[in-house]
Amino acid sequence: MSAYSKMLVAIDLTEEAPQVLNKAKAVCESHGAELLLIHVVEPVGYAYGGDIPMDLTELQDQLDKAAHDQLAGYGDQYDIPKANQVVTVGRPESEIHRLAKEHEVDLIIVGSHGRKGFQLLLGSTANGVLHGTECDVLAVRIN
Structure with missing residues (x-):
């Protein structure tokens, strides 16, 4: 039996999404796992700091x-x-943590952009997912 039976891939809908999806699909197929595809839309108020009275x-x-x-x-x-x-x-x-728990996911797959310091290894979202999850996380390096 494979170590992974249900995987979650979180994408950001940018031009780099196929890089993450290709890797997720390959890993999923190699384990014979089910794949859950998710995207999280950030509330518009976050982008504007909630200060716009409209x-x-x-x-x-x-x-x-x-x-x-x-x-x-x-x-x-x-x-x-x-x-x-x-x-x-x-x-x-x-939301990624919540969905992973709700769907009993074994592996979360996210894309990782290069940043400075520790975030050079993981982007801010990938870093946030890694800290606080109850399952394994695969960070796919985005070129």
Whole structure:
């Protein structure tokens, strides 16, 4: 029996997403595991510090719809069923932890951008996911 039966890959819907998805799909197939594809949309209020006195609901809805559409495209391309595609709103690290626990995931796969210091090894989201998770984490180095 494989060490991993259910994996979660979290992508940021940038042009680097296929690098992470290709690695996730290969690891998943080598273990005969189920793959959960997720994207976390950060609340618009976070981007503006919550200081703008206006209703950002419509903008948030547009971002959410665009994320669903993009994730569905990746799901089709990588043969990931709709039931295993999740778009959620919140802080990426917290939502990834929550979904991993909720879906009893064995391995979380995230992309990692180069940064300075310790974050040179892991991007800020990857670093946040690593600290606080109850399962293994694979950080895919993004070129």
